[in-house]
Amino acid sequence: MIRLDGVGKRYPGGKDALRGVSLRIARGELAFVTGHSGAGKTTLLRLIPLLERPTRGQILIANVSLTRLPRRRIPLLRRGIGMIFQDHRLLNDRPVFDNVALPLIIAGAPHREIGRRVRAALDRVGLLDKERQYPVTLSSGEQQRVGIARAVVARPPILLADEPTGNLDPELSAEIMRLFERFNELGVTMLIASHDLTLIGCLGHRRLTLVDGALVDDGLGGCREI
Amino acid sequence: MGSLGQFTRSPGSNLMTAGVIGIALALPASFLLLLDNIQILTTGWQGQPHASLFLKRALDAGQVATLAQQIGARASVTQVRIITPEQGLQELRELSGFRDALTLLQSNPLPPVIEVEPRGTLTPVQVDALIDALAVLPSVEHIRLDRDWLRRLHAIMQLLQRAIWIVASLLGVTVILVVGNTIRLDIENRRDEIVIVKLIGATDAFVRRPFLYSGLRHGLAGGVLACLLVETGHLLLNGPASRLAGLYGSRFELTGIGFSGSFTLLGCGAFLGLVGSWLAVGRHLIAIEPR
Numbered sequence: 001m002i003r004l005d006g007v008g009k010r011y012p013g014g015k016d017a018l019r020g021v022s023l024r025i026a027r028g029e030l031a032f033v034t035g036h037s038g039a040g041k042t043t044l045l046r047l048i049p050l051l052e053r054p055t056r057g058q059i060l061i062a063n064v065s066l067t068r069l070p071r072r073r074i075p076l077l078r079r080g081i082g083m084i085f086q087d088h089r090l091l092n093d094r095p096v097f098d099n100v101a102l103p104l105i106i107a108g109a110p111h112r113e114i115g116r117r118v119r120a121a122l123d124r125v126g127l128l129d130k131e132r133q134y135p136v137t138l139s140s141g142e143q144q145r146v147g148i149a150r151a152v153v154a155r156p157p158i159l160l161a162d163e164p165t166g167n168l169d170p171e172l173s174a175e176i177m178r179l180f181e182r183f184n185e186l187g188v189t190m191l192i193a194s195h196d197l198t199l200i201g202c203l204g205h206r207r208l209t210l211v212d213g214a215l216v217d218d219g220l221g222g223c224r225e226i
Numbered sequence: 227m228g229s230l231g232q233f234t235r236s237p238g239s240n241l242m243t244a245g246v247i248g249i250a251l252a253l254p255a256s257f258l259l260l261l262d263n264i265q266i267l268t269t270g271w272q273g274q275p276h277a278s279l280f281l282k283r284a285l286d287a288g289q290v291a292t293l294a295q296q297i298g299a300r301a302s303v304t305q306v307r308i309i310t311p312e313q314g315l316q317e318l319r320e321l322s323g324f325r326d327a328l329t330l331l332q333s334n335p336l337p338p339v340i341e342v343e344p345r346g347t348l349t350p351v352q353v354d355a356l357i358d359a360l361a362v363l364p365s366v367e368h369i370r371l372d373r374d375w376l377r378r379l380h381a382i383m384q385l386l387q388r389a390i391w392i393v394a395s396l397l398g399v400t401v402i403l404v405v406g407n408t409i410r411l412d413i414e415n416r417r418d419e420i421v422i423v424k425l426i427g428a429t430d431a432f433v434r435r436p437f438l439y440s441g442l443r444h445g446l447a448g449g450v451l452a453c454l455l456v457e458t459g460h461l462l463l464n465g466p467a468s469r470l471a472g473l474y475g476s477r478f479e480l481t482g483i484g485f486s487g488s489f490t491l492l493g494c495g496a497f498l499g500l501v502g503s504w505l506a507v508g509r510h511l512i513a514i515e516p517r
Contacts, residue, residue: 051425051516072429079427089422106428150426 001027001062001158001189002048008056009043009213017043018213020057025191027157030184032200033193035210041193044210045160048191049081050074061158079107082151082188084161088143090135096122096146097131103154121153125179141172148176152183159183161192165199173199240444243408247448247495250401252455254394255483255491259456261386263480267471268379277357277371279340285365290338293365297342302356305343311336337367350377398498401448405441405502412440413510425516437507438500445499449492456483456491 002025009018018040025031033041046052047059050066059066061077069077082103090099100121104114122128125145135143144164151159161180165173177199184190194200200207209217279297281290290308298306309317314336319325342360344353353371361369413420420433464480471478483491 049425075424075427075429075432077427078425083425089425091419091422102423103426106423106426106432 001025001029002191003060004044004047004057005060006057007047007054007059009040009047009052010055016213018047018054018210021210021213021215022057023208023215023218025189027189028184028187029206030181030190030192031206031208032203033191033208033210034195034197034200037195039210040213041195041210042162043213045162045191045193048158048160049078049083075106079103079154080156080158082154082156082159084144084147084151084159084164086163086166088135088147090143090146090150092135095132095134096127096138099135099146100131100149100153103150107154109154117153118149121149124152124182125149140167141176144168144176145179148179152188157187157189159188159190161190161194163193163195165194165196170199177203239408240447243404243444244447244451246404247401247444247499248451248455250397250404251448251452251491251495252459254390254397255452255487256456256459257390257393258387259460259481259483259487261383261390265383266481267476267478277342277344277360277369279342279360279363279366280368280370281338281340281365282367283337285338287338289365290340293363294340297340297360300356302345302348302352303342304345307341309339309341311338314339350380398494401445401495401498402502402505405444405499406506408444409437409441409503409506410510413437413506413514417514420511420514421516424514430511433511434507437511438503441499441503441506442496443499445495445497445502446492447495448499449495452491452495453483453488456487 002023004021004023007018007021008016010016021040021044033044035041043052047054048061050069053066062080066077091102097118100118101114104117109117119128119131122131125148127142127145127149130138130142130146135146138146144167148164151161159180164180165176168176173196180190180192181203192200204220206220207217208215281293285293287310290310294306294308297303311334315328315334318336319328344356348356357369357371360366423433460480460482467480468478
């Protein structure tokens, strides 16, 4: 589903954020990307929806090469990828319902469909009763769940999450992870960047470890004491 | 991105934008309307001067009548009037105040005259051609027409019209810049929102649309305001203008902007608003990319 071949990203100024990363993530797989901050986790995730273009190598999403994807096709690529951010990236002047409905509005879904699917997504993250509230009135964990509802409402085949639990306490983080596992069970391919090894260690999913922009370990995570 | 909501949320600044556009549109519109009114006034006021054909004195009344008929049959002539030497003398007595002096005359020195009124739609060049054609008729001794007055008036009107169009173009550019700037600020204010919708797959067209609508609405609001301003000006000036015209014995009334004029103003406003927002969107929206 996601395939990287020798992908490198060099920022202006000569700093290499990624060096020759090659990996394959199968359809329906859930993988974590770990590493210290600055190891290239965020850059890796940003290359997939073409928020940035790699300087070397090539990326294939569902067997489509992103190398020569024209600018006008980028929105369609992004509609197939749900993105969850550490800072939520919600529209603070719109109620929860409007925030979650945004991907459907952008895709031009019919009006009745929007209401039904937004409520289904909010129900799954447990925020059905908060649809009229504004994001600022919600707790950080609730805001993150609004972000997750927005990412999944259009049922994209791929979900990317960049430090989704970065600001949350362990209990809330575990809850969010369980939510992700449930989406994964529905067949969504997921790539989650996180530095929280204690949290992801015991989940038993594939773990990609980046050090200084290079992929150094690719294996199943186990319950190791760190 | 519900841009209608955005518009109603900051009515103050939007009203100010509409005000600037309204005034910028109302100024040239009212000047052009004024010029229109002057044109109507001068045509109603014998705008096409009468040409006086002084005929050879030897002609008798029958010959004069035949000639008048021939001239009257021309397509470029609306009306002819024969002034016999007797009528001429009579008019002179009544108007000039030389009553006593005229009684001293042994015989009537006045020639028969045909007054010719050229058709109102003729251009000065066509009037000239008509006069030249009449002047070479064998029975015509002399022809008189205040052609210079007509020419000068036309020249002044053309000059004014040209000047108004220059001002109108400049004000049109002003409207484009004002709308462009408003939209640019709007884009800056909503930068985060634009980034987020682009992140989740909004096309450029989707992001552009509400700003174009917003520009269109600014332009239309300005156009409505311009219509109101021009019409208010018309209502305020109509009374005094009619009184002034009344003093000259005319029943002249100022013409308002009318339906087609209002429509044109609205159309201009909408068009300029759209162009302004298009320019702003083209320059600033593409530069905003998710980071």
